[in-house]
Amino acid sequence: MSQQIKIFDTTLRDGEQSPGCSMNLNEKLKMARQLERLRVDIIEAGFAIASPGDFESVAAIAQTIKDCTVASLSRLVKKDIDASAEALKNAVSPRIHTFIATSDLHMRYKLKMKPEDVLSQIDELVTYARNLCPDVEFSAEDASRSDRDFLCRALERAIRAGASTVNIPDTVGYATPEEMFDLISYIKNNVPNIDKATISVHNHNDLGLGVATSLASIKAGATQVECTLNGIGERAGNAALEEIVMALKTRRDFFDCTTRIDTTQIYRSCTRLARIIGQDIPNNKAIVGANAFLHESGIHQHGVLAKRETYEIMTPESIGIVKNNIVLGKHSGRHAFEDRLVSLGYQLPEEAIAKLFEKFKVLCDRKKDVSDYDLEALVESTSHTPEHYKLDRFVINSGNTIRATAIVRLQIDGREVEDVAIGDGPIFACYKAIEKMSPLNLKLEDYSIRSVTEGEDALGQVSVKVTCNGKTLTGRGLSTDILESSILAYLHAINKFISLEKQA
Numbered sequence: 001m002s003q004q005i006k007i008f009d010t011t012l013r014d015g016e017q018s019p020g021c022s023m024n025l026n027e028k029l030k031m032a033r034q035l036e037r038l039r040v041d042i043i044e045a046g047f048a049i050a051s052p053g054d055f056e057s058v059a060a061i062a063q064t065i066k067d068c069t070v071a072s073l074s075r076l077v078k079k080d081i082d083a084s085a086e087a088l089k090n091a092v093s094p095r096i097h098t099f100i101a102t103s104d105l106h107m108r109y110k111l112k113m114k115p116e117d118v119l120s121q122i123d124e125l126v127t128y129a130r131n132l133c134p135d136v137e138f139s140a141e142d143a144s145r146s147d148r149d150f151l152c153r154a155l156e157r158a159i160r161a162g163a164s165t166v167n168i169p170d171t172v173g174y175a176t177p178e179e180m181f182d183l184i185s186y187i188k189n190n191v192p193n194i195d196k197a198t199i200s201v202h203n204h205n206d207l208g209l210g211v212a213t214s215l216a217s218i219k220a221g222a223t224q225v226e227c228t229l230n231g232i233g234e235r236a237g238n239a240a241l242e243e244i245v246m247a248l249k250t251r252r253d254f255f256d257c258t259t260r261i262d263t264t265q266i267y268r269s270c271t272r273l274a275r276i277i278g279q280d281i282p283n284n285k286a287i288v289g290a291n292a293f294l295h296e297s298g299i300h301q302h303g304v305l306a307k308r309e310t311y312e313i314m315t316p317e318s319i320g321i322v323k324n325n326i327v328l329g330k331h332s333g334r335h336a337f338e339d340r341l342v343s344l345g346y347q348l349p350e351e352a353i354a355k356l357f358e359k360f361k362v363l364c365d366r367k368k369d370v371s372d373y374d375l376e377a378l379v380e381s382t383s384h385t386p387e388h389y390k391l392d393r394f395v396i397n398s399g400n401t402i403r404a405t406a407i408v409r410l411q412i413d414g415r416e417v418e419d420v421a422i423g424d425g426p427i428f429a430c431y432k433a434i435e436k437m438s439p440l441n442l443k444l445e446d447y448s449i450r451s452v453t454e455g456e457d458a459l460g461q462v463s464v465k466v467t468c469n470g471k472t473l474t475g476r477g478l479s480t481d482i483l484e485s486s487i488l489a490y491l492h493a494i495n496k497f498i499s500l501e502k503q504a
């Protein structure tokens with residue numbers, strides 16, 4: 001019988017450790033609901049001790065998600081474990097995930113602990129975690145660079161203390177696929193009672209091998225794999241969920257493994273994440289890149305026309321790319337609009353649908369046909385952040401021989417405010433005018449624009465990264481006018497800062 005592999009998604013924890021990928025509470029909840037629809041087995045919701053915001057997100061996800069286990073990360077430290085247990089107290093299926101490094105390098109220079117003390121800490125604190133939660137995962141950080149026999153002793157002690165999952169991370173993406181295969185085989189043969197625990201892997205992508213080492217580990221007998229959507233994560237990222245899942249599905253003949261994943265939710269999950277964090281998926285990204293199912297050259301086109309399988313090993317439909325024959329536009333009514341939202345996987349409250357329908361109608365005046373991409377962009381860019389700063393209107397004077405001048409009028413908490421500024425280009429003139437109206441000390445770190453759809457009336461989505469008081473947040477704006485999208489993106493980031501400050 002095929003082996004079922006558990007998919008442990010850490011987009012909201014390790015993924016969020018990726019620079020510029022921070023998400024606020026609403027964004028994390030939105031992603032967690034999507035991960036539930038994707039049917040991952042475990043959602044790592046955060047690191048509860050890390051900050052009040054992280055604690056709150058773990059607690060909210062634990063409370064909301066019913067069909068997946070919800071995990072919170074903790075160092076092998078009492079107060080971290082307590083924070084995880086507390087944040088997870090309302091979860092249907094909670095998991096405390098606790099870790100400590102087992103490599104000489106980490107123990108000596110980072111933890112400044114003797115190996116024997118690490119083992120005692122495993123005995124004491126895995127037991128402590130197990131008394132607070134029936135499901136405990138233990139990770140041996142930097143396992144792939146650890147002394148194998150010491151690693152086996154650490155895993156043995158963790159299982160004896162009550163861990164039901166032992167995770168063998170390739171923390172710095174150093175291992176080759178063959179080495180990971182050997183390591184998992186060695187652990188299976190040398191750790192007493194290993195059959196009482198699920199063997200998991202968590203592989204990083206520093207050498208671009210994260211997916212390959214994960215698949216090799218599965219081949220050797222690991223039955224849980226930790227991964228993230230789009231492969232986001234610390235440094236070069238983690239193994240990409242969509243690549244692992246589709247490799248197992250497409251090459252079932254080779255791996256003989258299944259997952260619980262609804263693969264038709266993959267495309268939606270990856271694009272939704274990309275929109276939320278404001279990081280585009282590269283065109284050539286495996287599975288979900290824009291080019292993944294395109295055929296450019298004549299010989300390939302000829303082959304695909306003759307028989308699709310000549311150049312396609314999976315179908316776009318299998319990851320949820322669907323063509324729709326009902327065209328949404330200015331003459332569409334609320335029923336068709338709502339129906340399309342549901343088919344795109346959005347279950348929204350009445351007021352949210354009503355607000356979106358209004359925006360949809362405004363968009364229809366500017367755009368002939370509204371595609372699924374437009375609609376998704378509209379939903380994703382509809383801010384759940386209270387709009388303290390709202391755009392009223394703007395006027396720009398710009399040209400190739402003059403510096404740009406922008407007059408921007410805002411509603412700030414209902415008050416009308418206007419200012420003017422000169423800048424290098426129209427966008428930066430607008431940003432300067434906004435900065436003059438705000439007491440915040442804002443610094444634009446990154447700006448990117450992309451066309452969400454095609455044609456003259458395409459929607460332009462602007463993503464900005466802005467730093468203020470040591471925090472970096474992203475903002476997104478969407479419009480058929482790129483100057484308007486740019487202003488909306490900046491205001492979105494400002495509104496997020498203000499909401500964060502009000503929460504603190």
Ligand SMILES: CC(=O)SCCNC(=O)CCNC(=O)[C@H](O)C(C)(C)COP(=O)(O)OP(=O)(O)OC[C@H]1O[C@@H](n2cnc3c(N)ncnc32)[C@H](O)[C@@H]1OP(=O)(O)O
Nearest residue numbers: 017047049050051075076077099100101110111141171234
């Ligand atoms: C491989 C990974 O992805 S691990 C997860 C990485 N993620 C994060 O670090 C994000 C969240 N982290 C944080 O918010 C903070 O680092 C906190 C709240 C956890 C700790 O903050 P601080 O108390 O200020 O400590 P700081 O981060 O500077 O240093 C880490 C401390 O934890 C210790 N530590 C690190 N890992 C572990 C562990 N697994 N178990 C026990 N102690 C550990 C370090 O030795 C160091 O101890 P010291 O303060 O006695 O020198």
Ligand SMILES: CC(C)C(=O)C(=O)O
Nearest residue numbers: 099139141142169171
């Ligand atoms: C905390 C552990 C599982 C981790 O993220 C790593 O080792 O990369």
Ligand SMILES: [Mg+2]
Nearest residue numbers: 014171202234
């Ligand atoms: Mg990691």
